[in-house]
Amino acid sequence: MEDSIGGEKIMYHVMIVEDEKFVRIGLKKMIHWESLNMEVIIDVKNGEEAYKYYLQYKPDIILTDLRMPLMSGIELIKKIREQDKHTKFIIITCLDDFGLVQEALELGVSSYILKHSSDIEEIENKLKKVYNELNSAKKMHELYIGKINNTKYSHPKLIVAMDYIYKNFNKNITLQSTADYIGVTPNYLGRLFVAHNKETFTETLNYVRIEKARELLNDLKLPVYIVAEHVGFSNATYFIRVFKRMVGCTPNEYRMRRMSDE
Numbered sequence: 001m002e003d004s005i006g007g008e009k010i011m012y013h014v015m016i017v018e019d020e021k022f023v024r025i026g027l028k029k030m031i032h033w034e035s036l037n038m039e040v041i042i043d044v045k046n047g048e049e050a051y052k053y054y055l056q057y058k059p060d061i062i063l064t065d066l067r068m069p070l071m072s073g074i075e076l077i078k079k080i081r082e083q084d085k086h087t088k089f090i091i092i093t094c095l096d097d098f099g100l101v102q103e104a105l106e107l108g109v110s111s112y113i114l115k116h117s118s119d120i121e122e123i124e125n126k127l128k129k130v131y132n133e134l135n136s137a138k139k140m141h142e143l144y145i146g147k148i149n150n151t152k153y154s155h156p157k158l159i160v161a162m163d164y165i166y167k168n169f170n171k172n173i174t175l176q177s178t179a180d181y182i183g184v185t186p187n188y189l190g191r192l193f194v195a196h197n198k199e200t201f202t203e204t205l206n207y208v209r210i211e212k213a214r215e216l217l218n219d220l221k222l223p224v225y226i227v228a229e230h231v232g233f234s235n236a237t238y239f240i241r242v243f244k245r246m247v248g249c250t251p252n253e254y255r256m257r258r259m260s261d262e
Helices: 021-030 047-057 073-081 098-106 120-149 156-168 175-182 186-197 201-216 224-230 236-247 251-261
Strands: 012-017 038-044 061-065 088-093 111-114
Touching: 012 021, 012 047, 021 038, 038 047, 047 061, 047 073, 061 073, 061 120, 073 088, 088 120, 111 120, 120 201, 156 175, 156 186, 156 201, 175 186, 175 201, 186 201, 201 224, 201 236, 224 236, 224 251, 236 251
Parallel strands: 012 038, 012 061, 061 088, 088 111
Antiparallel strands: none
């Protein structure tokens, strides 16, 4: 498991949300959090408390039950996702909650564990995958901060454009909407990308989207069309075509290669 970014060890913060006290205590005490480079900073018994502490602590990872009093896990995830697309969720569920699990997966949760039946090794393996997802996201962020600070992005309008792309790549953004945000014409902004970046606006946007897609494809339960939607592609066929052109294989082939490497 990767354990550093730029040579610095990263410790991720975890919140556990579970109304069954003994399940909550078991997760906190039995998992080898320190060896996973994680720390449980808070554990709470319902979604309402969880949201309050989320606002206070902004944890990197949230393990949450789906069925809880006051605010369910689904409601909690939806409320957090309205303002935060980056926090990782692992849901705690029962075998008869398949419909809720599907809804949660569509909200972008990383994985799920079965209450009372998943063993510690299985849970820790899923946490390792989430850890690597977070590391990948941080590396991507550093890559684009580096690009923003690079001399080829020295033009102030391009710096703002790159920051806008990074923060909004999963939305329906275009050269026109980006130019409107910056306060220039689309033709002018397009010329800046080609002159300074040696690639078009669309090529730059697609690169950001595909890098994020590669991260999401590590979750084998997420259908390709859902991955496409999460990174801003409204058409799955077009997403697959762009992915193959940039990565050299289809999303499913990419998954198979990653599985064979593990």
